[in-house]
Amino acid sequence: MIEVKNIVKKFGAFAALDGVDLKVANGELLALLGPSGSGKTTLLRIIAGLDWPDTGEVSFDGENALARGAGERHVGFVFQHYALFRHMTVFENVAFGLRVQPRAVRKDEASIRARVKELLDLVQLDWLSNRYPSQLSGGQRQRIALARALAIEPRILLLDEPFGALDAKVRKELRQWLRSLHQEIHVTSIFVTHDQEEALEVANRVVVMDKGRIEQIGTPGEVYDNPATAFVHGFIGESIVLPVDVREGRVRLGGKALDIAAHGAACGASKLFVRRHDMQIGPAGTGALEGAVRHVRTFGPIQRAEVALLEGETVIEVDAPRDREIRTGDIIGLHPRRYRIFAAQD
Amino acid sequence: MQMTPSQSSLISASDDLRTEPRPVRIVIIAIAVVFLIVFVVLPLVVVFAQAFSKGVGAYFSALSDPEALSAIRLTLLVAAISVSLNLVFGIVAAWAIAKFDFRGKTFLISLIDLPFSVSPVISGLVFVLLFGAQGYWGPWLQAHNIHVLFAVPGIALATIFVTFPFVARALIPLMQEQGTQEEEAAISLGASGLQTFFRVTLPNIKWGVLYGVLLCNARAMGEFGAVSVVSGHIRGETNTMPLLVEILYNEYQFVSSFAIASLLAMLALITLVAKTILERHLDEGQQPRGD
Numbered sequence: 001m002i003e004v005k006n007i008v009k010k011f012g013a014f015a016a017l018d019g020v021d022l023k024v025a026n027g028e029l030l031a032l033l034g035p036s037g038s039g040k041t042t043l044l045r046i047i048a049g050l051d052w053p054d055t056g057e058v059s060f061d062g063e064n065a066l067a068r069g070a071g072e073r074h075v076g077f078v079f080q081h082y083a084l085f086r087h088m089t090v091f092e093n094v095a096f097g098l099r100v101q102p103r104a105v106r107k108d109e110a111s112i113r114a115r116v117k118e119l120l121d122l123v124q125l126d127w128l129s130n131r132y133p134s135q136l137s138g139g140q141r142q143r144i145a146l147a148r149a150l151a152i153e154p155r156i157l158l159l160d161e162p163f164g165a166l167d168a169k170v171r172k173e174l175r176q177w178l179r180s181l182h183q184e185i186h187v188t189s190i191f192v193t194h195d196q197e198e199a200l201e202v203a204n205r206v207v208v209m210d211k212g213r214i215e216q217i218g219t220p221g222e223v224y225d226n227p228a229t230a231f232v233h234g235f236i237g238e239s240i241v242l243p244v245d246v247r248e249g250r251v252r253l254g255g256k257a258l259d260i261a262a263h264g265a266a267c268g269a270s271k272l273f274v275r276r277h278d279m280q281i282g283p284a285g286t287g288a289l290e291g292a293v294r295h296v297r298t299f300g301p302i303q304r305a306e307v308a309l310l311e312g313e314t315v316i317e318v319d320a321p322r323d324r325e326i327r328t329g330d331i332i333g334l335h336p337r338r339y340r341i342f343a344a345q346d
Numbered sequence: 347m348q349m350t351p352s353q354s355s356l357i358s359a360s361d362d363l364r365t366e367p368r369p370v371r372i373v374i375i376a377i378a379v380v381f382l383i384v385f386v387v388l389p390l391v392v393v394f395a396q397a398f399s400k401g402v403g404a405y406f407s408a409l410s411d412p413e414a415l416s417a418i419r420l421t422l423l424v425a426a427i428s429v430s431l432n433l434v435f436g437i438v439a440a441w442a443i444a445k446f447d448f449r450g451k452t453f454l455i456s457l458i459d460l461p462f463s464v465s466p467v468i469s470g471l472v473f474v475l476l477f478g479a480q481g482y483w484g485p486w487l488q489a490h491n492i493h494v495l496f497a498v499p500g501i502a503l504a505t506i507f508v509t510f511p512f513v514a515r516a517l518i519p520l521m522q523e524q525g526t527q528e529e530e531a532a533i534s535l536g537a538s539g540l541q542t543f544f545r546v547t548l549p550n551i552k553w554g555v556l557y558g559v560l561l562c563n564a565r566a567m568g569e570f571g572a573v574s575v576v577s578g579h580i581r582g583e584t585n586t587m588p589l590l591v592e593i594l595y596n597e598y599q600f601v602s603s604f605a606i607a608s609l610l611a612m613l614a615l616i617t618l619v620a621k622t623i624l625e626r627h628l629d630e631g632q633q634p635r636g637d
Binding site for chain 2: 050
């Protein structure tokens with residue numbers, strides 16, 4: 001198990017990590033998800049031993065990892081831009097971790113060759129073993145970088161934006177491939193991403209980070225359906241956000257009380273979050289909200305309507321199935337089926 | 347696709363718009379060519395013509411003169427010392443500057459450039475001030491019978507000073523562009539610092555290193571000003587090739603003087619060719635990275 005306790009890391013006055021606690025169980029596939037500047041890559045580098053925290057603890061299976069350098073932690077690191085050794089063939093890249101071992105534990109040449117062959121088979125690229133990194137496509141480099149990191153039999157695999165530099169189609173394929181690879185070899189893995197879809201689709205558990213802090217840890221379903229904070233609700237999935245006011249157990253928008261329960265939200269200025277598809281559309285007068293349709297766009301299985309709310313002069317976008325007839329200029333009723341209210345932070 | 351006449355004339359018209367008119371091009375190229383001939387080709391031709399003016403026999407006997415041989419030996423020795431020391435210094439300095447962030451980094455970079463902006467004569471004089479009989483350490487050195495000035499150590503010191511930017515300057519931009527990710531990858535794979543340097547860093551910069559060494563060597567062998575101040579011009583002992591060229595010329599021994607000068611000219615030509623080859627390798631080395 002990897003345990004991170006109260007990590008603080010500052011670059012000058014900027015706190016990249018501001019008190020982070022995290023436990024990762026063996027065999028997990030964990031995603032660190034957050035916008036750029038949220039500290040996720042810094043956390044990954046600290047776990048790898050490529051950066052050092054100002055304060056805090058990192059331990060692997062109870063051992064203090066901070067007492068060891070990056071080379072002694074047995075961590076496989078896959079860099080965002082792969083960092084393949086450009087002057088070595090694919091084969092030598094993968095063999096590197098085996099060749100630099102101290103003489104006492106180093107394998108003989110035949111075992112090294114067998115092991116590299118095995119890894120290249122695992123990533124299905126054994127036919128590229130004599131090429132140089134510059135001759136490979138992005139997706140191939142990515143898989144070679146992974147094979148190289150796995151060569152040292154790491155106890156943890158760390159991947160920094162593993163799909164960031166790839167085009168959309170290759171990205172999709174590699175996501176599925178990474179997940180099935182994890183099922184096959186079951187090494188504890190942590191990957192960093194800013195792409196929520198990627199995190200939700202690949203990981204067993206997602207850690208959502210913002211401004212150097214962890215906002216929520218949970219399964220993909222939990223962070224999507226039960227966001228713990230306003231940030232998580234806004235960052236994961238698309239949300240409609242309404243500035244509301246909670247007073248005496250009533251939710252008010254633009255001075256008018258809405259016909260929805262406050263669910264025990266604290267008094268004061270708040271934000272109401274609704275998933276787009278959770279906003280039910282009906283005839284005028286049937287929902288908690290009412291609005292005038294300003295514009296309708298149809299694409300794929302849905303139509304998206306831009307609605308100016310009669311309450312509070314807000315414009316929102318809602319999704320509706322294609323078979324419901326909506327026309328520009330209609331007055332429609334809107335009712336949030338599921339929603340969350342968070343205190344406004346600013 | 348077939349091009350209609352109007353399309354093709356459009357293209358040639360825009361071609362003309364993109365370059366200068368023909369007469370202007372011819373004039374500009376002619377100026378460059380004349381300039382090159384007057385300042386580079388003619389002097390080179392003169393050097394060789396003068397060197398061989400009394401025949402091939404005179405040329406080789408001038409080169410096999412004991413004084414000439416001594417100057418060649420000294421020049422090679424000084425170049426070997428200064429190039430190897432500057433190789434180590436240059437790699438270390440470039441490594442520190444490119445791969446680490448520390449206070450005073452810009453100051454160190456401008457210090458490295460200092461020999462480029464200081465007149466070589468001044469560089470030589472500094473060593474006279476430090477090691478001369480009236481200098482700071484002169485009396486102590488004399489008391490211990492150590493000869494720095496007017497001897498090989500002084501010439502080597504002065505040469506090291508004027509040539510120390512070359513290797514570092516060739517490597518800093520290269521190493522900065524390459525970044526530290528490959529080194530980080532090597533370390534996380536368990537490589538030690540030395541293994542990382544010899545297996546990852548050095549192979550990545552080898553062409554840059556050769557490039558720096560080449561320029562450093564050319565300057566070390568050709569340096570006149572700084573060496574002239576510290577050498578003392580002791581014949582057969584502390585004269586390097588450039589110094590001997592001047593001395594022989596002043597003594598109206600034109601064939602000998604230009605014979606030695608022709609060696610330096612050949613060094614320049616070889617350096618030029620090697621430099622072109624190395625530059626091609628350096629360009630190849632800078633392939634686009636992963637994205």
